[in-house]
Amino acid sequence: MHMDGDVAVSLWCEEVEDEQSREQGRTHQGDVLRASPPLLRAAWDPTVSGQRVVQRLLHVEERYTPSALYVALVQREPARREELAKWALEVCCECGCDEAVFPLSVSLMDRFLSASLSLPVSPYCLVAGCVLIASKLAECDNVSADTLCAAAEYDFTPSTLREMERVVLATLRWDTAAVTPQDFLPHFLSSVEQQRGGRGGDSGEEEDDEELLSTLRRHSDTLAAMCVCDSRFLGAPPSLVAAASLNCALRGLSSSRGHRDPAQLTFLRDQLAELCHTDPLVLESYSDMIECGLRQRLNSGIQQRHADKDEDVEDERAGTPTDMRDIDF
Template sequence: MSVSVSLWCEEEVRGQQGQGAQQGQARGHSQLRAPWDPSVSGQRIIQRLLQVEERYLPSALYVALIQRDPERREELAKWAMEVCCERGCDETVFPLSVSMLDCFLSASLSLPVSPYCLAAACILIYSFLHFQNSVCDNMEMERVILATLRWDVAAVTAQDFIPHFLPPVGERKDGKTDTEEFFSTLRRHSDTLVAMCVCDYRFLGAPPSLVAAAALNSALRGLGNKGPGHLGHMSATLAELCQTDLVSMVLQCYSELIEAALKQRLRGGLQDSAMEKDGEIEDERAGTPTDMREIDF
């Protein structure tokens, strides 16, 4: 696999040198990022994101249909996550791909013959990856998706809000700010919770800003190094940033929903590991009686 499309200015043109393909592939796995610019953060940017996020929410009809039978969508979302992790895609590719998947299904209200082809096409569109021997079905599905969405694919996800929510949340009542290590840990935990919400049908149709605020709130409580007063101050700050009526109650509800979903997944993971261990023990047991195995042929 080689990178054929990139937005980086320093990318070399393929074919100039014999090692161009290998260098392009190496750059595909390294996440090059511009340094954080404080001038593109703050209340003005948050307000703009809040205005844009409503345009990419799925329809109420699609949400109702998915809630009746959520297994297929959850299966596709988990498969997309596994592919993104295996291929080393940027952390933004997975939520954007699932958002495009939901937007396409919301607009068409019909599942294609190959749902995994649809999910793969969404991943390829956002990851800018191109296989040398591309499958014609994937390329055709990409055209169908882009035509259906009219090339309006610059969706807003919960991960777009997290870096803008972090600085206000990190401000303490005494005027001091938390350490860089705390911000890094909080960001990792929040990204993990957001990825879990993307796969969970119960958060389908929720505004990304609310999901991001609830994930941050749950991550803060999960870290356990803040007092009740400080946690209340941070929750109030997040509620104010979301700028929604009754957002404090809704934020608390979604935070509890995230924590319940996390506990459910952890219990499911422990049960799966226990079942796998029991299966290994069962395989190791002899199917032949012990005395029969002691015979010297």
């Protein structure tokens, strides 16, 4: 496209089709009624990154923090809130939602409960309504109300879910585009990439760096999602949670690859602390909290598997014939 003054302006939007989009776009062989188009995702634009964007996110994130009273009440009895957050995570995973849907839905739930300070008659309907709103904001092809009702085993009807959606929107005054840790992670990763890219190196090192950044993104997303479920991080700034998740992922990958460089890890930690305007020791403390929470979840998962295995063994024993001498007539 050309404008006056012979200034060339390109309006081309470069979109890439990833493997997940191709899988979603494929139709079954017998399905000839409707062919769903593949979902396209815009490539990462470096011009929308940088200190200016991070500063804007830091300024906006304060507006979406739950009240101190709600945080205190939940942290006193966190079981119910963590149960609802875990169910939201399960629903988002089963429905194949975008990674941004889950933290946004939990943020909507926390802000609604922070305003009302009471659970509705059907708490899972509230969670499903928040997932529905978040999916409409973050995805092109949002989750349907029928799918969410099926995920809840039809504990509520689609009409009830849509009514809950209107209640949440009215309570939040339609201010639903909250800032989450996933909003900060791409910018923090871009900063880490720039710091690592300044070292130079051959093509083999560049491929290793690309693989490392991809792994860092996956691990950081996982750790940030874990923090969303953990009520100990409720009320913490999303920027701090994102920076601590990335710092924790950096420490874990450096240790697992056998080339842990304390000086480089300290330098990257200080850079992340500067980006999110916090003290490096505070960032280090939150990183330790994330590692502690990760170990607790891994240990609880191992114990649960052992308990399930012991239960299977007991069931097998109960099904074996009993020795006649053990029966008291």
